[in-house]
Amino acid sequence: MNGVLQKLGLDSKMALGLFGVLIFMMGDGLEQGWLSSYLMDHGLTVQESALLFSVYGFAVAIAAWLSGVLAEILGPRKAMIIGLALFVIGTLAFLTVGIKGMNLAIMIPTYSLRGLGYPLFAYSFLVWITYYxxxxKLGTAVGWFWFAFTGGLNVLGAYYSSFALPILGEIHTLWSALIFVALGATIAILLNKEDASQKNNNKKFETKAEALKYLTKGITIAFEIPKVGLGGLVRTINTAGAYGFVVFMPTYMMDAGFTRTEWLQIxxxxxxxxxxxxxxxGIVGDKLGWRNTVMWFGGVGCAFFTLAFYYVPAFMGANYLAATIAAAGFGACLAGxxxxxxxxxxxxxxxxxxAMSILSLGAGLSTFVGPAIVGVFIGSLGAVGVIWIYTALYIVSAFLMKFVTLPKSGKVTQSKDLNNIKQAASN
Structure with a gap:
């Protein structure tokens, strides 16, 4: 087994932790493809739904920003435990008090509390990977992390919902999230034991004031190293479109003739x-260069397939195969x-x-920016206007990547840079 894992760029510890992240994120993401349409069917407007998801996204952004520095201060495992606790408390509050009465004033804070949980859990594990x-092989390793993250959040969660909803109904499907979250956390936190090498990676602080000062590093580093700030901005754009789609695309696709089950499968x-x-x-980036991969496959590719995702149903109606191909192309380019x-x-x-806090902040902000664009512009510009805004943002992200380069990238190979970086990090 170890030989197979080594060929995949993993070892047993990393594989076990990633499997836990996969299961946890399945529980977190099982409502993404249908909750917005469910809420609108039960009285909310598209703008109110966008507001709910935008505030939720803001909570995600705060937790995502904290994840990197808290993982350094407390250690990844403790930060993950805090994330688990917040998710469970938030889910209980949302289901017992929030969604039950469809009162937006109660739904927003309870759903947002739930949103504080998964970034602390998942992104703290990502910090561990960057050291471990x-x-x-770092590009390959983070590729495996995003494989587990999106595999649970967006794939297994969506497919599980497509089968669970007709049997359990919406509310019981939401309750079942706690089962997957508990199982995933048990695997990633309890079974994946921390060893001495992991403990040595945690930063040592003499006083609480010193630890709090480092907390601000998760913001100031974006100004101290502007390329880090640009990387965070590009990461914000990365999944903004994807998180915005879940607010209005279910209704758009069903108006085009697709069923809810077909939409969830697409x-x-x-x-x-x-x-x-x-x-x-992840592998291509290690071979061809990280910056070029993000610029061309990510930015330019997402711009093209964002348009295709919208215009294929607009011109071809409920063509399941064509819509699936367009959606798959967008998903592939997101991975760029x-x-x-x-x-x-x-x-x-x-x-x-x-630095990971800035990147995680960008990931969290995308869950706020994406739905916020829908809420602000869909009333005046319609769905097509929102699509073109996302397209323009992806082009901007490709342009910004021209300036995000490793030091001495023109003089030495990326591999040599990485060896120097690893040596510096271990000193």
């Missing part, structure tokens, strides 16, 4: 392709941004956790 993985196909290409582009998780922390080898 060999430097010349949505699942988008993320199934994404997890496969997370691995492919995977090398950011190797590139950005490598720009700050002595403060990888702080």
């Amino acid at each position: 993985a060999p430097s010349d 949505y699942g196909a988008l993320w199934t392709t994404n997890i496969v290409f997370n691995l492919i582009f 941004y995977v090398p950011l998780s190797a590139l950005v922390p490598s720009l700050a080898p002595e403060n990888k956790g702080a």
Whole structure:
């Protein structure tokens, strides 16, 4: 088994932790493809639904930002336990108090509390990977992380819902999330034991004031190393479109003639392709360069397939195969941004956790920005206007990547840079 894992760029510890992340994220993401349409069927407007998801996204962004520095201060395992606790408490509050009365004033804070949980759990594990993985395999390692992350959040969750909803109904399906979250956390936290090498990676602080000062590093590093800030901005754009789609695309696709089950399967196909290409582009990034992979496959590719995702149903109606191909193309190109998780922390080898906080903040902000664009513009510009805004943002992200380069990238190979970075990080 170890021989097979080594060929895949993993070892048993990393594989076990990633499997736990996969199961946890399945529980977190099982409602993504249908909750918005369910809420609108029960009285909310599209703008109110967008507001709910936008505030939820803001909570995700805060937790995502904290994940990197908390993982350094407390250690990844403790940060993951905090994330688990917040998710469970938030889910209980949302289901027992929030959604029960369909009162938006109660739903927003309870659903947002739930949103604080998964970034602390998942992104803290990603920080561990950036220290644990060999430097010349870091792109592959983060590719496996995003394989597990999106495989659970967007693929297994969507496909599970397509089968569970007709049997359990919406509310009981939401309750079942706690089963997957508990199982995934048990595997990733309890079974994946921390060893001495992991403990040595945690930063040592003499006083609480020193630890709090490092917490601010998760913001100031974006200004100290502007390339890190640009990387965070590109990461925000990365999945903004994907999180915006879940607010208005279910209604758009069903108006085009698709059933809810067909939409969930198309949505699942988008993320199934994404997890496969997370691995492919992790390896491609190690070979062809992280920046070029993000620029061309990520930015330019997502711009093209964002338009295709909308215009294929507009011109071809409920053509299941054509819509699935367009969605799959978008999912594949989303994975073109995977090398950011190797590139950005490598720009700050002595403060990888702080650099990852900026990247995680961008990931969290995308869950806010994507739905917020829908809420602000869909009333005046319609769905087509929102699609073109996302397209323009992807083009902007490709342009920004021209400036996000490793030090001395023109003089030495990426492999040599990585060896120097790894050596500096271990000193």
